[in-house]
């Protein structure tokens with residue numbers, strides 16, 4: 001403890017990168033949100049957003065991807081802890097899935113609030 005261990009620090013980056021690559025390979029929902037996030041960033045660059053709008057959009061994208069990763073973590077832990085069918089295992093997965101759904105719905109609404117007025121003005 002005390003002095004920072006640089007090797008340990010970079011190793012944890014490698015583990016995190018591994019988590020992203022593995023999840024992208026196995027989870028279709030994560031791939032969808034990666035593609036959607038990329039599309040939104042391109043749309044934002046083409047449309048033109050303020051610093052505050054970029055901050056909100058990037059937070060939403062990062063939050064969405066982070067939640068998908070946490071959802072995958074919950075699924076993996078549940079499958080390891082309870083390979084058999086159990087109500088608690090189902091509840092844990094359902095709660096994690098609900099967290100993703102709520103955030104995705106809010107992101108979609110906020111995305112419309114940010115983008116639609118700008119596009120509306122473009123064509124009027």
Ligand SMILES: Nc1ncnc2c1ncn2[C@@H]1O[C@H](COP(=O)(O)OP(=O)(O)OP(=O)(O)O)[C@@H](O)[C@H]1O
Nearest residue numbers: 027029075082083084085086087089090093094097
């Ligand atoms: N061990 C279990 N016991 C009880 N219910 C389970 C169990 N595993 C899964 N379920 C139920 O099935 C649902 C789907 O679980 P699953 O792990 O297949 O997630 P998924 O949403 O299909 O994930 P993926 O992102 O891998 O497609 C869960 O939300 C839960 O309701």
